[in-house]
Amino acid sequence: MRLKRLELLDFRNYPRLELEFEGKREIFLGDNAQGKSNLLEAIAILARGRSPFLSRDDGLIRWDRPQAIIRSLFEKEEGEISIDLLFQKGGKRSIKVNGFYQKRVSDLLGRVSTVLFTCGDIGMVKGPPASRRAFVDEVLLQLPGGYSRLLHPYEKILAQRNQLLRLQAAPGELEVWDIQLAKYAASIEEKRLSFVREIAPLARKHHFLITDGKEDLEVRWEPSFGLEGDPLLWSSSFLEQVRERREKDLARGSTSIGPHRDDLRLILDGKDSHSFASQGQQRSIVLSLKLAELDVLTERIGEAPLLLLDDVLAELDIKRQNKLLESIGEEIQTFVTTTHLSDFTAGWIQGAEIFAIEQGKAIPFRGNFSASREG
Amino acid sequence: MLYSKPLARLIEELQRLPGIGPKSAQRLAFHILKQEDAFVKSLASSLLDAKSQIRLCSRCANLSAQDPCELCSDEKRDPSVLCVVAEPRDVIALERTGEFKGRYHVLQGLISPLDGIGPEQLKIKELLLQLQDSAIKEVILAINPTIEGEATTLYLSRLLKPIGVLLTRIAFGLPIGSDLEFADELTLIRALEGRREVR
Structure with missing residues (x-):
């Protein structure tokens, strides 16, 4: 799929912006704090219906304005598709696909997809488990299949249960929440596990190529509770385990097992990368995961997603930069933000469209880039 | 100014x-x-x-200027069926259908620890009092399928089962006039669970 047109109105720092894209390589060039990442965010929102960075929409709206609008036109194998989003102060949003209003965010999912790779992602290897869970959840939230209708109720039930724990409720009072917690926990685990099983061999393959066969990456989902046998039994087995832990949970004032305590283990040559991976290894691991994510989305959506690279080239050394740019197939439309063009190989920059971003404006940038590698 | x-x-x-x-x-x-x-x-x-x-009816906890309320004192209502709802507005919604001829009980809320509402804050004692009436043969739980609604339904079902009265809950599934293709997964799962024999 390919983004042909993007229009922003009062989105972040853009009062009004219209961009047309002709090709498959788009570069947003500019100094820091000019709004380059906001453009990638807008594109990412078109695939998700919500920001990958913010939990509240209000931050997307330009200061002092009542609403923000993102309009877009995509080219897909099956034809063109337009997606228009409107965010109002106070959290109201409207979604239009091909001119028709859609009731829910879930009606938007699966139409277009993006893989977003930011410099912050590299911290996931050594970061807390939450940052690795977020990687898995982000992908699942983008796919059709109602993942948000599992995750958000789960979080709500968890908050209710934790409140009872803080109030030192009688263990019996927890029952009605534990039954619901178990139902959602089992469904969430099923989706997460099947995604990780799909991504693991692909990430291993990419990592093997990036490290020239020197390192072996194993990706494994580690649930915080026992998950054996038939997935149909997970709910009842989780319920048993959470019941057993009631006393313990009451003592600590929070729920000690469940999808909110899982981890994605990234194992390099048999050892957990969390404790020892070097800067370079962390970058290779995350790069492998992102390329694997690209493969999985292509498989599930049936068409290659857009790749959004937010300031990551500068984070990678020349060798990994080249690996990344090489692995991006011709069919993948790629959007890159950068502060200088020297990050790119001469070959890649040929045929790229460059936009100079300055204080909420984008100016098509023309010039001779053939010498940029040296300059 | x-x-x-x-x-x-x-x-x-x-x-x-x-x-x-x-x-x-x-x-x-x-x-x-x-x-x-x-x-x-x-x-x-x-x-x-x-x-x-306007006060709460001492029997059904619905809002009324009368005690017992108009619905509780209406001799034509079927005393064998009791419909349990969360809010007075749910009574209005059900009454609008004209289909239900039984009596009501209003809980005046749903269990939600985050809002400081436990079973003691709801009109559950009054419900148990109503159920002492041996004329009641069926209790219908007509509570929204939200997180808090489900918790309340679970709580009530555990509490009321031992009483030995027939306990039912309203069906959940596809809205009238909608399309299978556009229904979300959870709604479809509920609709399948709640399927019934074609007569």
């Missing part, structure tokens, strides 16, 4: 109402000022009257 004192106070009070923001409050206030005195007096007295006369 933007408004003179009495107007500012009116806007402020209106803003406390649910769903009323500063803009709507201002519009309502200006509208009220434009009306005839008689209308404003009648509005004010209707607020006071409703507040002073």
Whole structure:
């Protein structure tokens, strides 16, 4: 799929912006704090219906304005598709696909997809488990299949249960929440596990190529509770385990097992990368995961997603930069933000469209880039 | 100062109402000022009257100026079926269908620890009192399928099962006039669970 047109109105720092894209390589060039990442965010929102960075929409709206609008036109194998989003102060949003209003965010999912790779992602290897869970959840939230209708109720039930724990409720009072917690926990685990099983061999393959066969990456989902046998039994087995832990949970004032305590283990040559991976290894691991994510989305959506690279080239050394740019197939439309063009190989920059971003404006940038590698 | 004192106070009070923001409050206030005195007096007295006369029915905990309420004292209602709902507005919704001929019980809320509402805050004692009436053969739980609604339903089902009365809950599934293709997964799962024999 390919983004042909993007229009922003009062989105972040853009009062009004219209961009047309002709090709498959788009570069947003500019100094820091000019709004380059906001453009990638807008594109990412078109695939998700919500920001990958913010939990509240209000931050997307330009200061002092009542609403923000993102309009877009995509080219897909099956034809063109337009997606228009409107965010109002106070959290109201409207979604239009091909001119028709859609009731829910879930009606938007699966139409277009993006893989977003930011410099912050590299911290996931050594970061807390939450940052690795977020990687898995982000992908699942983008796919059709109602993942948000599992995750958000789960979080709500968890908050209710934790409140009872803080109030030192009688263990019996927890029952009605534990039954619901178990139902959602089992469904969430099923989706997460099947995604990780799909991504693991692909990430291993990419990592093997990036490290020239020197390192072996194993990706494994580690649930915080026992998950054996038939997935149909997970709910009842989780319920048993959470019941057993009631006393313990009451003592600590929070729920000690469940999808909110899982981890994605990234194992390099048999050892957990969390404790020892070097800067370079962390970058290779995350790069492998992102390329694997690209493969999985292509498989599930049936068409290659857009790749959004937010300031990551500068984070990678020349060798990994080249690996990344090489692995991006011709069919993948790629959007890159950068502060200088020297990050790119001469070959890649040929045929790229460059936009100079300055204080909420984008100016098509023309010039001779053939010498940029040296300059 | 933007408004003179009495107007500012009116806007402020209106803003406390649910769903009323500063803009709507201002519009309502200006509208009220434009009306005839008689209308404003009648509005004010209707607020006071409703507040002073409407009470919870001692049997079903619904809102009424009468005790027992109109529905509880209506001899034509079927005393063998009791429908349990969360809010008085749910009674209105069900009454509008004209299909249900039994009696009601209003819980006046749902269990939600985050809002400080446990079973003791709901009208559950009153429900148990109603159920001492041996005429009641069936209890229908008509509670929204939200997280809090499910918790309340689970709680009630555990509490009421031992009483030995027939306990049912309303069906969940596809809305009338909708399309299977566009239904979300959870709704479809519920619809499948709640399937029934074609007669």
